[in-house]
Amino acid sequence: MKRDLKTDLEAIRYELYEIAEHAIERALKAEALNRELVEALKRAHEYIGGINSFYGLGLQVYGWHLNGAPEPFDNFIDSNGGCEAEEFVGRVLTKTKEVLGGDE
DSSP states (O other): OHHHHHHHHHHHHHHHHHHHHHHHHHHHHHHHHHHHHHHHHHHHHHHHHHHHTTTTSOOEEESTTSSOOEEEHHHHHHHTTHHHHHHHHHHHHHHHHHHHOSOO
């Protein structure tokens, strides 16, 4: 009986080791994915901000509606949620950094 208990404890120890190893592997993958998501949010925020920097400059876009007529670029930005999108992505980016810790 003593030998069975030792064997059972060794089996349990091995299973716990496997579970811990799997958990560490998943945590490392999640950490890498989190870094990628933060980088994607940063790039999206910068890109949207770049487009929005043209707002109010009086630029005209020709053929936007495929009719060849000029239309203010501001209309294009407005119809695509430019300012709201930039603010939203900025809020999500800030919250993500807070939750994940750090400003990577």
